[in-house]
Amino acid sequence: MVGSAYPSAPGGFAGRPCYRRVIAAARTQLLDGHGRAISDLRLSVTDRCGFRCRYCMPAEGMRWLDRADLLTFEEIERLMRVLVQMGIRDVRLTGGEPLVRRQLPRLAAMLAAIPGLHELALTTNGYQLERDAHALIHAGVTRFNVSVDSLQRERFSEMTRRDVLDKVLRGLATLASFPQAHPIKVNAVAMRGFTETEVIPFARFAREHPYEVRFIEFMPLDADHAWTPDDVLSGEEIRAAIHAVYPLEPEPRTPSATARTFRFADGRGRIGFINPVSEPFCADCNRIRVTADGQLRTCLFSLRETDLRAVLRGGADDDELEAVVRGAVWRKELKHHIGDPGFVQPDRTMSAIGG
Ligand code: SF4
16 A cells, blocks of 8 residues: 655645646546546445455454544545535445444535535445434435345345344335435345345345345455455346346446446336446546545555545645645546456455445
């Protein structure tokens, strides 16, 4: 992990001629060096989670970040304000499990109040939705992704190491009772040797409930570094299995979308496939990430990070903060290299990056 360049070189970035041109040229829109407009931020608010999903972390959990290392709500709000000025329009709150962070609805309300923010979304394992759905919606969260990898109690418990499927499904139903929360996405990580028997039950679930189910290919971001390409059950395999039972029709892809969505030919719902391994969607990627401890990651698979926490706590003003963000995003990776010779899995795990 390469440290940030800001603290050591006053005027480091901002002083360089190329950066003055970059700042002047795109003050209103954040661009990377490949000409992509960056408008979507995934913001992790904690690395903690009560689940122990096998594709994410070991049974004993991880060494959690200390509270002092986490960005405070005020630091997050300031950073979001500057990022929205630079063209970030959609912010997704992630974790670990974001609802583990105390008073998360208060943070959501602070962010939802930022002028220019278009959409505030949340990805959750659903465990605390029954408790928090009302407060989140009234705080301004408009989009919800709920992670559910199996609809069968034993298998859910086998995957998450927690026997709480009922509570998660009650949380989903609570969320669904709020019209403002729709469309609700239900995300299932697809793993070979586990998900095959979940495919049709999930298709039926999407047909019988107001949820859009999406299958996400297993990615090499697990804490055990045990991922192999053979563990990936591809979106195309799942699509074909569903189509054989419930015919599907493709929908046009929205630019920068991660999912390829299909509607059931008989009109009973939609289903999606997020295929970062078999069908990468990097070409029009518009996303960056900030971790709970304030590190800017320009790609999910970045091998370097930029320390924004040091900038926020180092006395920098908003223009200097902006210059650091622009400098880092200008070097955003063109794509991930999963499957390429020499692919290196990042040190930071999915639980500490956020979806
Ligand atoms: S792997 Fe990186 S470049 Fe590709 S879509 Fe994800 S964040 Fe964007």
